[in-house]
Amino acid sequence: MRVLAAMSGGVDSAVAAARAVDAGHEVTGVHLALSRNPSSYRTGARGCCTLEDARDARRAADVLGIPFYVWDLAERFHADVVTDFVQEYAAGRTPNPCLRCNEKIKFAAVLDRALALGFDAVCTGHYAQLVDGPDGRELHRSVDPGKDQSYVLGVLTAEQLAHAYFPLGGTPKSAVRAEAAERGLAVADKPDSHDICFVADGDTAGFLARELGEQPGQVVDEDGSVLAEHDAAYAFTVGQRRGLRLGRPAADGKPRYVLSIEPVSRTVTVGPRDRLTVAHIQGSQPRWCGPAPTGPVECRAQIRAHGETLPARAWVEHDVLRVELAEPATGVAPGQAVVLYTGTRVIGSATIAATVPAAAH
Template sequence: MRVLAAMSGGVDSAVAAARMVDAGHDVTGVHLALSSNPQSFRSGARGCCTLEDSRDARRAADVMGIPFYIWDLAERFRADVVEDFVAEYAAGRTPNPCLRCNEKIKFSAVLERALALGFDAVCTGHYARILDGPQGRELHRAVDPEKDQSYVLGVLTSEQLAHAIFPLGDTVKTDIRDEAERRGLAVARKPDSHDICFIADGDTAGFLRDQLGEAPGEVVDTSGEVIGEHDGTFGFTIGQRKGLRIGRPAPDGKPRYVLDISPVDRRVTVGSREELAVGEVVGSAPRWCGPAPVGVVECAAQFRAHGEPVPARAELVDDVLTVWFDVAQEGVAPGQAIVLYDGDRVIGSATIDRAHSPMIMNSSRAI
């Protein structure tokens, strides 16, 4: 089988490619240049896509003895991931750029090009498993729960899963580093990248301020009383507690949290932790890793990459997904992805448009 191995320059993708070589496949390595002006070196463990990363990927490919290429996808990445990220925050939503990158870049642009060039599959270093099920290939959680990345892969369709390979899904991370050392790969102890890859210094608010400019507004409580000011709604997300810049404490002395973000009138509404409770979400743009669910289905729902799955019920009607939580949840924000599971199997995902809580619904308000 002809396999295109996406090599980021890190240890995971290098070992994934090496395993494909060991399995006897015809492997070609490719590094995705996603920045039009890459830095020479990483800043600690943050960021990726630097010149150093591309060189690390090339050196790993040389050790394996496989062909290696660099594909320039910087323009596509900026349009589909970076600009989408900025636009979502400008609209008061909380996006996950890793999901968007998997959906639009790694398993759309890259996979489409790979298939057009005659490759059979794309291999990556993601921690997830693809298993054969009664209705085709299924996406499952990785064996290592600490590294599981099935959440950010919940945007993949069954057609894309048919041409995807995740060789690391049955291995824990410490074993991967040991294996890389045995293979003579220089990236064996290279730090993992963290946070958002195109914000190397980790200052998301600063990045958004540079992109959108300051837009001062008011911080108000649920009665509408102004209790603080801010430089831009993009600096907030639902459930946030720190950095609210509130001039005085709540009457009961308890912490306050962001309940609502309104970029139109530049208002951020804060309230008690109890007011964060969400019992129902409505999502759009659903994507299914297999057959779409029919009727109301019992499932587990996850709305953060490293969050805990919670018992839920879900129903799809006319491409609109409604999910009800068995126990009210906190910090659910529009723009987040909600990923549904049946045990370890990923059913699919949708983008949260609205999140309702009993307290807010009783006053005819929705987050």
């Protein structure tokens, strides 16, 4: 099998490529240049898109003895991931850029190009497992729950999974680092990347301010009383408690949380924590990691990358995914993804468009 190994410059993708070589595949390494100005992206432990990372990927490919190339996808990444991220916050939503990168870049732009060049699969260092089931390739959780990345892969379709290759899903991260050291890979002790690769200093609010400028508005309580002024509604997210800078405490003395964000009027509404509980989720653009269900499905729903799963019942109605939670969830923000599981298997996902409070439901 001809395999294109996406090599970020980190330990996971290097070991994944090595395992593909060991399996007897014809492997070619590729590093994705995603920054218009790589020196502006994070360096050292905090990055995954720097010039240093490209050099680390090339050195790993040299150790493995495989061909290596750099693909410039900076413009596509900026349009599909960075611009989408900014626009989502401007619209009062909370996006997940890693999920969008998997959907639009690694398993759309890269996979499409790989197939056109005659490759059979794209190999990555994601911690997830692929299992051949009765209805085709299935996506399952990693055996390492602390590193499991099936949530951010929940946007992949059956066709994309058929050409994906995740060699690390059955191995704990500690064992992957040990294997990298045994193979003589210099990235064995390289720290994992964190946060958002295109936010150079880790200051998301500052990044958005530079992109969108000041957009002042008001912070109000549920009856519309003005509590404070703010510089930008996009600096808030549903469920936020800290940094609200309210002019006066609540009558009961309890903390207040962001309940909703109205981007047109730039109004941020706050209230008590119990108003954040959600019983029903509506998701747009559902995507299925296999055959789409033909009726209601009993499953578990996950709404954060490393959050808990909740028992749920899900069905599609007029192209809208409806998820009824058996236990209320707190702080569910539009723009996040809801990913559905049966056991360890990912069924599919959707982008959260709206929620129904538990009390109203």
